[in-house]
Amino acid sequence: MPEEAPAQQASGERVPVDVAVGVLIDGGGRFLLTSRPEGKVYAGYWEFPGGKLEAGESVEQALRRELHEELGITIGAVQPWRIEVVDYAHARVRLHFCKVFAWDGAFEMREAQQMAWNTLPVDVSPVLPGTVPVLRWFAEERGFSGPTHAAT
Numbered sequence: 001m002p003e004e005a006p007a008q009q010a011s012g013e014r015v016p017v018d019v020a021v022g023v024l025i026d027g028g029g030r031f032l033l034t035s036r037p038e039g040k041v042y043a044g045y046w047e048f049p050g051g052k053l054e055a056g057e058s059v060e061q062a063l064r065r066e067l068h069e070e071l072g073i074t075i076g077a078v079q080p081w082r083i084e085v086v087d088y089a090h091a092r093v094r095l096h097f098c099k100v101f102a103w104d105g106a107f108e109m110r111e112a113q114q115m116a117w118n119t120l121p122v123d124v125s126p127v128l129p130g131t132v133p134v135l136r137w138f139a140e141e142r143g144f145s146g147p148t149h150a151a152t
């Protein structure tokens, strides 16, 4: 589906679209990456699951909805982590990355995407540009040095 034309601020900068992103971390410290479904921009690229906020939604509400819609799970506590603005040709996005350590339900890939539990370095490729900083934050937290993912 083509994305809507981005709105512009008076300054000429595009208004960012808010996106809630879930960084699911399991008991072994692995984190979940999913591939972007066919028909979306950057189809096939790996990212953390999530999606755009709908009107009136908080980040947490959007994250609960998106992860249920996309993965079939019900998430527990949402821990806001970091916020990052990324300029793509298709949109300017404000990514609200949240850590999630608990969820219920079995994973179902409801958009025919793929999922992979990862540690550093990640073994899936290509990684979405707006996802790369998260791998760096994990590397800092975990004292990991070296490339976090394969260069594309």
Ligand SMILES: Nc1nc2c([nH]c(=O)n2[C@H]2C[C@H](O)[C@@H](COP(=O)(O)OP(=O)(O)OP(=O)(O)O)O2)c(=O)[nH]1
Binding pocket: 001, 019, 020, 021, 040, 047, 048, 049, 050, 051, 052, 053, 086, 088, 091, 093, 095, 128, 129, 130, 131
């Ligand atoms: N989910 C997610 N999106 C990311 C990440 N990094 C990153 O730059 N993005 C960008 C890609 C998209 O431009 C935007 C998310 O929008 P989307 O199109 O996937 O969201 P959506 O599921 O609400 O899509 P739709 O209903 O409009 O089709 O955020 C990430 O790690 N996870």
